[in-house]
Structure formats: C-alpha cells, structure tokens
Amino acid sequence: MSLSVSVHGLDVPDTVRGPLTEDDVPARLVAKDATLWGPEAESESAIRLGWLDLPATSRELVSRLADLRAELVGEGLDRIVLCGMGGSSLAPEVICRTAGVPLVVLDTTDPGQVLAAMDDLDRTVVVVSSKSGGTVETDSQRRAFIQAFADAGLDEKEIGRRFVVVTDPGSPLSETTAAMGARAVFLADPNVGGRYSALSAFGLVPSALAGADVGALLAEAEDLAVQLAEPDNPALQLGTVLGAAFRAGRDKLALAVGGSQGSGPQLQGFGDWAEQLIAESTGKEGRGILPVVLESVDAPGASGPDVLLGVVGSGAPALEPSVGVSGPLGAQFLGWEYATAVAGRVLGINPFDQPNVTESKENTQRILGEGLPEERPAATIGAIEVYGSGGVLDGVDLSSHDGVSLAIDALLASIPPRGYLAVMAYLDRQKDASAEGLRAALARRSDHAVTFGWGPRFLHSTGQYHKGGPQVGAFLQLTGVVAEDLQVPDQPYSFGTLQAAQAGGDRKALADRQRPLLHLHLTDRAAGLDQLLATLS
Incomplete structure (x- = not known):
C-alpha cells in the first residue's frame, strides 16, 4: 500500500492546480529542478533536494545497521539514547513509537530530563546526531554523557565505544568524533536538509539500533517514489490541497492521527514531525501554514474559519473541510516532504531555508x-x-x-x-x-x-x-x-x-x-x- 489522499469540503481551484500541471512540476521536482521556487531560492534549493533519492540511496545502510545492532546487543548494550534536536530527533521518535521499540530521545536542556536519560549506563549506547555538528544542546549532552561514563569507571577507549555519531561530512562533530574514538560514524548526505532527513542516516541509524525495521520503512517509501513524477500523484494532490487551503484563507493545518475514534497506536507522534517540517519550511516572509497538533480528531481546534483538518493514517472524516492521508509510515514521510515542497511553490516561498x-x-x-x-x-x-x-x-x-x-x-x-x-x-x-x-x-x-x-x-x-x-x-x-x-x-x-x-x-x-x-x-x-x-x- 502506498499513499492515498481524500478531501472533503475543500475546493481546489484550477488557479492552484492548473499552474502545477502546466509547468510540469511533478517531473521537474523529481528531476531536482532547483528553479521551481524562483531565482532567489535557486542556490539553496540546488543543494537541498537529495531527500528525493533517499528511498534508494539509504538502502546501503540497512545491512550495516543490522550488523552494528547485533554487535551491540551481543555486548549487552541494548538501550539507545538519542541526543539530537529537531529533524535529528523527531523522525526517529515516530519510527520507534510506530514500531513499538524503546528509544530514549533527549532533545532538551532540562537538567532533570538529562539526568533521567543517564540511568542504566551499563547497557546504554548514545547516538549523537547533529547535521551542523555545532548544536549547543547536542554538544552539551555529549559532554555530559562522557563525564557520566567516566564517573561510572569506564576508561577513555571504553567511553568512545559507547558512542555512535551521525553528522554531515566535514562538520566539527566529525572531527570531534575521531578524537573520541566513537564506535561508528555515519556521514549523511549534505544535500538533505535536517527536516527532510527522515529517511536518511539521521532517521535510520537510531531507529535501527533501537530495533525498528528500517528496511521495510524504505520499501514503503520506494512504493511511493516511483509515482512522484506522474501528474496527480498522491503527494502532489496533498501539496495542492495545502496550497489551495492557504489561498482560501485556511492557513492553519490541524493535524491528528487516526480516524474519528481518536488516535490509534499507529504513526504516534507523526504530528510533531510534520509540524516541524511544515512550520519551518513555510513560515517565512510574513506568510506560512501553521500546523496545530491535536490530541485527537475531535479535540478543540479541529475546526474554524481558518482551519483545514488533516488526518494522518486514515481517510478524511465527516468534519469539513478536511484531508485524510492514508498509508504506511515510509510513504507518509516522503509524501509529506514532497507535498511541503509543492506547497512552498504555491505560497511563493523557499521551502528549504530557515532564515529566522x-x-x-x-x-x-x-x-x-x-x-x-x-x-x-x-x-x-x-x-x-x-x-x-x-x-x-x-x-x-x-x-x-x-x-x-x-x-x-x-x-x-x-x-x-x-x-x-x-x-x-x-x-x-x-x-x-x-x-x-x-x-x-x-x-x-x-x-x-x-x-x-x-x-x-x-x-x-x-x-x-x-x-x-x-x-x-x-x-x-x-x-x-x-x-x-x-x-x-x-x-x-x-x-x-x-x-x-x-x-x-x-x-x-x-x-x-x-x-x-x-x-x-x-x-x-x-x-x-x-x-x-x-x-x-
């Protein structure tokens, strides 16, 4: 099953749909045409479209991660703590919650939460995940874990073996990692922005080490990827709906997981991931789509004159206007990334920068x-x-x-x-x-x-x-x-x-x-x- 989009009570006018078709946006996007968002966005877009290839290019990680997990478990290291922020932490959290496997996500500077993450050090491996390599939260957490392992009696070499690092090539963290003697280093594709990195090493490494089936996740995304150059593919439909809603004055996207009975066990936490993708990609130049993560489909805020309800994991409910997006997690990740890029074109903004x-x-x-x-x-x-x-x-x-x-x-x-x-x-x-x-x-x-x-x-x-x-x-x-x-x-x-x-x-x-x-x-x-x-x- 790939992605399926259903819409209730929202008109998608030809003024939105027509230009996307006439300008051959689906094929040009898959071909990584950096001119799609205007001349001012072109230089940034040219180095931010690698996410389109990830369902295929990330395949080489699967066996390597399976071997590393087996090695860790064999040494009694079965507790994974992820130190990361934003795009480095939200996708792994969704993947692991959906798969029902434990992952400790440390994306805070609250000292109580940091201290709690340091429990069970004897079975803990820390994944330090930072695209820039200079994120203050992640660097502080890394330092704290090194000290905690030292206080527990581990020597310098043993401490290094408790760390797995994900970063971009040439980042300060990649240099620090060499000095630490980290057990493994995964260098991610630098042409993928953080919030589009769910299917890259940033999403897959901590998830696989925690026990999630990332090979199946990539297969789900690949089922959608082969459709993305086609006119009216489901991800294009979703992006068109988001753009049409914005044009109609519905610039708040209320996000809920599951059907009318409330949140089911699947895709839990997906709203938080989609929130950072959409808000950071579209919220600039005085405009944007504001995601509002709901506790359930019928929670307060699901409707209003400026609201479009988006239901992830099932068809659109009777409440109008609404859009339902059905499909497995891998297809959801790729589909929403594609849809956000399309919506950025409709809004007239660059969906790949974050100027503020x-x-x-x-x-x-x-x-x-x-x-x-x-x-x-x-x-x-x-x-x-x-x-x-x-x-x-x-x-x-x-x-x-x-x-x-x-x-x-x-x-x-x-x-x-x-x-x-x-x-x-x-x-x-x-x-x-x-x-x-x-x-x-x-x-x-x-x-x-x-x-x-x-x-x-x-x-x-x-x-x-x-x-x-x-x-x-x-x-x-x-x-x-x-x-x-x-x-x-x-x-x-x-x-x-x-x-x-x-x-x-x-x-x-x-x-x-x-x-x-x-x-x-x-x-x-x-x-x-x-x-x-x-x-x-």
Missing part, C-alpha cells in the same frame, strides 16, 4: 556571556510568578486570587484576527507531562488556533514560523525552578542556566517584534501546573 532560526540561538549565546537579566514579576500568585511583555498585562489587576486567570484572559484577548496562541514549555517533558493538557484547555477558551511546544526543541521547528511567519501570534511561555541542576562539563554554565538562557533568548526575539507574551514561572513545577490547569478547568 538563528536569532534565538544568538540571543542565547549573548545571555550566556552576559548573564541572565534581572526581571521582577508583576505578581506572584500561589506557585506562579507572572511576567508580561508586549503590553499584554497593561491595565490587568493581578492583586486578586484569580490574577492568573485574568492574565490568561488578557493574553487570549490580545490575539489578533486570524491569529494564534503558542504555548512554549521550557520544562521536563516526562515529569512535567501534564503541561501538554494546556493546549486543549486554552483552545476551549479561545476561537483561535492554539499550539503547544516543548522548549527548546520547538526553536528548531515552529520557532521559525513564530519569527518569520505572519506576525499574528500571542505567546505563553512556561519556565520552572530547577530542583537539581547539572553542570555542562568544560563549559562555564549548567544545563539549568542554558535552559533559562534559551527561554530568555526566545522572549527577547518575540519582544523585539512587540508580540504579546505572558511568561509564567513555576516556583514549584508540580504545584504550579496543577494550579494552572485548575484555573483553566
């Missing part, structure tokens, strides 16, 4: 160098300190016991027409998991789209849309007191400081755009989240 991603990173480095700025809360209510910028708290009386509720109401009221609210949680994804419930709770109180992202990983995905997309967002940032911090070895900062600097850097980027921002700092994380969820109930 570095801004928060640069702000973070500045804060790490200069120190965290002193900020005083506008109020402290229970376990929550309340801060605001962009005028969000102007005229709000925070002195009463329901001050948090009033602050949230003010934030919701600040969302402009056709705008959205983004919840950004710089917390522990495991221990503070209840924070995810805030998305649906806030969506019930608002007529606008509400998204949720864990920091700092969203900086590598929707963070691009926040800064480069339409400036109609309002933002709720959550931070919390660190109960147990962890120093980053050989660096002048801890993980807690790095996490706080990343949150502060992102606040500055949004403040510079004069976006309404409510920052809630939890002086006790569990109590603060309980208080916040109770306020919204």
Whole structure:
C-alpha cells in the first residue's frame, strides 16, 4: 500500500492546480529542478533536494545497521539514547513509537530530563546526531554523557565505544568524533536538509539500533517514489490541497492521527514531525501554514474559519473541510516532504531555508556571556510568578486570587484576527507531562488556533514560523525552578542556566517584534501546573 489522499469540503481551484500541471512540476521536482521556487531560492534549493533519492540511496545502510545492532546487543548494550534536536530527533521518535521499540530521545536542556536519560549506563549506547555538528544542546549532552561514563569507571577507549555519531561530512562533530574514538560514524548526505532527513542516516541509524525495521520503512517509501513524477500523484494532490487551503484563507493545518475514534497506536507522534517540517519550511516572509497538533480528531481546534483538518493514517472524516492521508509510515514521510515542497511553490516561498532560526540561538549565546537579566514579576500568585511583555498585562489587576486567570484572559484577548496562541514549555517533558493538557484547555477558551511546544526543541521547528511567519501570534511561555541542576562539563554554565538562557533568548526575539507574551514561572513545577490547569478547568 502506498499513499492515498481524500478531501472533503475543500475546493481546489484550477488557479492552484492548473499552474502545477502546466509547468510540469511533478517531473521537474523529481528531476531536482532547483528553479521551481524562483531565482532567489535557486542556490539553496540546488543543494537541498537529495531527500528525493533517499528511498534508494539509504538502502546501503540497512545491512550495516543490522550488523552494528547485533554487535551491540551481543555486548549487552541494548538501550539507545538519542541526543539530537529537531529533524535529528523527531523522525526517529515516530519510527520507534510506530514500531513499538524503546528509544530514549533527549532533545532538551532540562537538567532533570538529562539526568533521567543517564540511568542504566551499563547497557546504554548514545547516538549523537547533529547535521551542523555545532548544536549547543547536542554538544552539551555529549559532554555530559562522557563525564557520566567516566564517573561510572569506564576508561577513555571504553567511553568512545559507547558512542555512535551521525553528522554531515566535514562538520566539527566529525572531527570531534575521531578524537573520541566513537564506535561508528555515519556521514549523511549534505544535500538533505535536517527536516527532510527522515529517511536518511539521521532517521535510520537510531531507529535501527533501537530495533525498528528500517528496511521495510524504505520499501514503503520506494512504493511511493516511483509515482512522484506522474501528474496527480498522491503527494502532489496533498501539496495542492495545502496550497489551495492557504489561498482560501485556511492557513492553519490541524493535524491528528487516526480516524474519528481518536488516535490509534499507529504513526504516534507523526504530528510533531510534520509540524516541524511544515512550520519551518513555510513560515517565512510574513506568510506560512501553521500546523496545530491535536490530541485527537475531535479535540478543540479541529475546526474554524481558518482551519483545514488533516488526518494522518486514515481517510478524511465527516468534519469539513478536511484531508485524510492514508498509508504506511515510509510513504507518509516522503509524501509529506514532497507535498511541503509543492506547497512552498504555491505560497511563493523557499521551502528549504530557515532564515529566522538563528536569532534565538544568538540571543542565547549573548545571555550566556552576559548573564541572565534581572526581571521582577508583576505578581506572584500561589506557585506562579507572572511576567508580561508586549503590553499584554497593561491595565490587568493581578492583586486578586484569580490574577492568573485574568492574565490568561488578557493574553487570549490580545490575539489578533486570524491569529494564534503558542504555548512554549521550557520544562521536563516526562515529569512535567501534564503541561501538554494546556493546549486543549486554552483552545476551549479561545476561537483561535492554539499550539503547544516543548522548549527548546520547538526553536528548531515552529520557532521559525513564530519569527518569520505572519506576525499574528500571542505567546505563553512556561519556565520552572530547577530542583537539581547539572553542570555542562568544560563549559562555564549548567544545563539549568542554558535552559533559562534559551527561554530568555526566545522572549527577547518575540519582544523585539512587540508580540504579546505572558511568561509564567513555576516556583514549584508540580504545584504550579496543577494550579494552572485548575484555573483553566
């Protein structure tokens, strides 16, 4: 079975479909025609289309990975920890959850979550995955694991044998790896961007080592790949639908897994992967498609005047307008990548660059160098300190016991027409998991789209849309007191400081755009989240 696309209640006009057919877009895309997105995008596009070949070119990895997994398991090393961000972590997470095999994904700087990932070191292998080789989160995690292995009594050679590295040729990480004596190094195709890398070494290496059948995944993608040059192939249909919805004013794509009964066991986590692909690819030059990952098909936010519902893994439901995309995971990866490239052409943007991603990173480095700025809360209510910028708290009386509720109401009221609210949680994804419930709770109180992202990983995905997309967002940032911090070895900062600097850097980027921002700092994380969820109930 390959990919199948069904559409309910959305007209795809000839003004969208016609130019794609007349310009022979399917065949030109498969031929890697870098001119498809205009002259300004051509230089970047020319070195970012290698993902089209991956179903075939990644085949050579399958036997090598099977041998490496057997070697590791034979030595009792059966726990895989993946240190990676954005495109380096989201695809392996979906692959392993879909396959039902365990993979520890460490895509955070939260010290509690980093410490938890260091359990069971005697059976742990660490996959360090970074395209650029200079990602601060991944480098910090690598340093911490080296120190943890040393503290456990391993010598330098034994430590090196606990690492597998995935990076681009010539990156700083490839040089570091040689000095470390890593067990294995996989150099990925440099002509594949991070968010299009699901079927490359970035997606396949950690997944195969964890026990997923990556050969079957590539076969699923190949079944679709042979169709992609044809007019009206399913991936082209999907890209056309996304573009037509945008042109019709439906620039929010609500993503859910499964049918009308809610999320099934298949393709779990796919929405998070598709979110970074679509948001980072299209959110620029003041326009873009905003993905909204839903808990189920009938969750709050599945409909609205600016919303297209997208259901992955089944046909479109009765709710209109909607698009259903059926098919196995490998075909879904390739199909959505192709569709996003097509939608980029319809939107008139370059789907392969990310011009605003570095801004928060640069702000973070500045804060790490200069120190965290002193900020005083506008109020402290229970376990929550309340801060605001962009005028969000102007005229709000925070002195009463329901001050948090009033602050949230003010934030919701600040969302402009056709705008959205983004919840950004710089917390522990495991221990503070209840924070995810805030998305649906806030969506019930608002007529606008509400998204949720864990920091700092969203900086590598929707963070691009926040800064480069339409400036109609309002933002709720959550931070919390660190109960147990962890120093980053050989660096002048801890993980807690790095996490706080990343949150502060992102606040500055949004403040510079004069976006309404409510920052809630939890002086006790569990109590603060309980208080916040109770306020919204």
